[in-house]
Amino acid sequence: MSVLVYTENWDGRFKKLSNELVSYGSKLAEMLNTSTTVLSIGKVDEAELKSLGKYGADKIITVTDEKLATLDNRAYTAVIAQVVEKEKSGIVLLSNNNTGKAIAPRLSVKLKAGIASGITAVPEKTSPFTAAKKVFSGKAFAKFVIKTDIKILTLAQNSYEIVEKTGQAAIESFSPSVSNDLIRTKVINVEKQTGKVLLTDAEIVVSGGRGMKSPDNWGKIEELADLLGGATACSRPVSDEGWRPHEEHTGQTGKIIAPNLYIAFGISGAIQHLAGVSSSKFIVAVNTDKDAPIFEAADYGIVGDALQVLPKFVDAVKELKSL
Amino acid sequence: MKIIICISNVPDTTTKVKFVDNNSAFDTTGVQWIINPWDELALTRALELKEDANNPVSSVTVVTVGLKTSEPTLRKALAIGADDAIRVDFQPGDAYSVATQLAEVLKNNPYDIILNGIESSDYNGSSVGGMLAELLDMSSISAVSGIKLQGEEIKVTRDIDGGKEEISITAPFVGIVQKGIAKEPRIAAMRGIMMAKKKPITVVEPVAVDSLTEIAGFELPQSKAACKIIDADNVKELVELLRDEAKAI
Numbered sequence: 001m002s003v004l005v006y007t008e009n010w011d012g013r014f015k016k017l018s019n020e021l022v023s024y025g026s027k028l029a030e031m032l033n034t035s036t037t038v039l040s041i042g043k044v045d046e047a048e049l050k051s052l053g054k055y056g057a058d059k060i061i062t063v064t065d066e067k068l069a070t071l072d073n074r075a076y077t078a079v080i081a082q083v084v085e086k087e088k089s090g091i092v093l094l095s096n097n098n099t100g101k102a103i104a105p106r107l108s109v110k111l112k113a114g115i116a117s118g119i120t121a122v123p124e125k126t127s128p129f130t131a132a133k134k135v136f137s138g139k140a141f142a143k144f145v146i147k148t149d150i151k152i153l154t155l156a157q158n159s160y161e162i163v164e165k166t167g168q169a170a171i172e173s174f175s176p177s178v179s180n181d182l183i184r185t186k187v188i189n190v191e192k193q194t195g196k197v198l199l200t201d202a203e204i205v206v207s208g209g210r211g212m213k214s215p216d217n218w219g220k221i222e223e224l225a226d227l228l229g230g231a232t233a234c235s236r237p238v239s240d241e242g243w244r245p246h247e248e249h250t251g252q253t254g255k256i257i258a259p260n261l262y263i264a265f266g267i268s269g270a271i272q273h274l275a276g277v278s279s280s281k282f283i284v285a286v287n288t289d290k291d292a293p294i295f296e297a298a299d300y301g302i303v304g305d306a307l308q309v310l311p312k313f314v315d316a317v318k319e320l321k322s323l
Numbered sequence: 324m325k326i327i328i329c330i331s332n333v334p335d336t337t338t339k340v341k342f343v344d345n346n347s348a349f350d351t352t353g354v355q356w357i358i359n360p361w362d363e364l365a366l367t368r369a370l371e372l373k374e375d376a377n378n379p380v381s382s383v384t385v386v387t388v389g390l391k392t393s394e395p396t397l398r399k400a401l402a403i404g405a406d407d408a409i410r411v412d413f414q415p416g417d418a419y420s421v422a423t424q425l426a427e428v429l430k431n432n433p434y435d436i437i438l439n440g441i442e443s444s445d446y447n448g449s450s451v452g453g454m455l456a457e458l459l460d461m462s463s464i465s466a467v468s469g470i471k472l473q474g475e476e477i478k479v480t481r482d483i484d485g486g487k488e489e490i491s492i493t494a495p496f497v498g499i500v501q502k503g504i505a506k507e508p509r510i511a512a513m514r515g516i517m518m519a520k521k522k523p524i525t526v527v528e529p530v531a532v533d534s535l536t537e538i539a540g541f542e543l544p545q546s547k548a549a550c551k552i553i554d555a556d557n558v559k560e561l562v563e564l565l566r567d568e569a570k571a572i
């Protein structure tokens with residue numbers, strides 16, 4: 001009945017999201033009086049694998065089959081299912097990021113295991129297994145009861161505090177059987193942005209809406225994000241207009257994020273926008289309209305022109321940072 | 324090449340969400356129903372593909388799992404341009420029960436490209452598309468933000484952390500789509516609305532299926548404390564508050 005955590009790696013490295021998953025998995029294992037096994041697929045060196053022990057992994061299973069060099073959902077599902085069987089896992093935990101969303105539902109069918117996706121806290125009860133998750137794009141919570149023996153959970157990013165432990169993890173390699181006809185996807189091109197903080201990973205996000213008036217005004221948004229070590233984002237019309245790339249679009253139909261700090265310049269705070277950012281710990285709004293709905297979601301606000309406030313904001317941060 | 328889009332019938336995104344029966348059921352009183360936004364984008368892209376004479380796309384079908392009350396949403400999809408529609412006459416339980424109904428339809432009636440939205444804006448499960456692919460034992464690609472056809476080859480763009488991958492695949496496959504797949508959802512024109520009235524909706528009997536999960540109850544989020552307003556001439560004070568009070572920078 002162990003807890004199995006699947007974490008991907010990014011060019012051989014884990015990141016905060018992995019540590020969150022392992023911390024959460026380890027907490028579940030504690031609640032269920034069992035152990036935590038982590039599955040890693042792809043080439044990751046031993047020191048990096050071992051680093052997960054710090055967050056409560058008891059055992060790390062590593063799979064390095066060349067056929068799994070790129071993500072094929074069908075093949076990954078088959079491999080994870082083999083590990084679940086081998087480990088007799090009762091719970092499988094994945095991230096609710098793109099990869100987790102791609103694999104978890106397939107795994108649910110393969111294992112006949114009910115799924116609760118995008119959970120943000122430990123289960124309320126383990127019998128019957130009940131976990132709360134956001135529904136209606138953040139307008140409510142639902143208590144999901146999983147009725148099957150095996151349970152699949154996907155954890156929302158930035159929602160669970162990392163807990164450091166003192167444990168050591170044992171490393172074990174595993175060679176799954178992956179038949180060739182399983183893989184019909186072929187990755188023919190990869191484009192990656194390097195050196196930028198990813199919107200979904202960022203602790204601080206600086207965002208602009210139509211109130212920014214023109215794509216030419218984004219320089220200060222980028223400067224502020226850089227200064228704060230954060231990422232940039234935007235509202236939907238801004239990406240629809242092509243002012244910013246669609247990857248930056250946050251909200252119900254874009255990215256759903258949960259940074260520590262979200263700073264919104266010239267964003268009205270439409271319900272669909274808030275659906276993507278309301279899990280932020282702190283929201284700051286700068287808007288000329290004192291009645292803009294964004295102020296109802298915000299913790300701090302300035303009623304004023306974003307184009308005038310932004311340079312002052314940048315200067316104030318520079319000043320404070322140099323103190 | 325035949326394309327089918329699985330459509331979820333969801334409350335309008337501006338709906339004020341309320342619950343009844345001691346917070347055990349969603350209150351549908353006065354709710355406007357729409358095509359799930361990502362499904363609408365998938366439909367838009369499918370129609371673009373069909374309209375391009377270079378592509379061998381013969382038809383675009385929409386399918387939903389729902390009771391008769393979901394038919395206006397299917398009609399909307401027909402008005403936007405789908406050729407025909409299928410409705411499985413079943414009150415959706417969990418994602419697994421919906422995927423099972425869809426899989427039955429598709430097993431008996433093969434399509435080349437099966438499109439789903441990356442989530443449904445009601446229960447935000449991100450599950451139906453992936454489940455359907457596994458039930459059909461078919462390849463799936465998720466977080467799809469682009470699809471192009473080159474003869475028999477299908478080129479799919481998938482968003483990954485901090486980038487994109489281009490994937491080559493041949494039919495059949497399940498594509499689970501997100502923002503970017505089409506620029507903006509297509510809106511039905513008057514002519515489309517008139518034509519939709521004559522297009523067929525095939526009603527299919529459901530199969531028996533048990534849900535794997537259930538919802539024990541709902542809760543509304545707690546309301547937030549009031550926003551602290553700082554004077555526009557005193558941006559520095561805001562930055563100090565963020566540092567000293569929120570400890571966020």
Ligand SMILES: Cc1cc2nc3c(=O)[nH]c(=O)nc-3n(C[C@H](O)[C@H](O)[C@H](O)COP(=O)(O)OP(=O)(O)OC[C@H]3O[C@@H](n4cnc5c(N)ncnc54)[C@H](O)[C@@H]3O)c2cc1C
Pocket residue numbers: 208209210211212234235236237238249250251252253254265266267268269270271272273276286287288289292304305306307336360
């Ligand atoms: C199905 C559906 C899904 C949607 N999904 C999303 C989504 O995922 N994400 C999303 O963002 N939207 C989404 N929307 C759109 C949403 O309803 C709003 O239209 C959108 O969020 C508005 O963007 P905005 O705030 O940038 O622009 P506007 O609504 O135009 O607001 C601009 C704001 O800027 C302020 N302003 C103007 N000038 C200045 C200035 N100089 N300084 C400071 N403030 C200024 C104005 O007071 C106003 O509040 C969706 C809509 C639908 C129907």
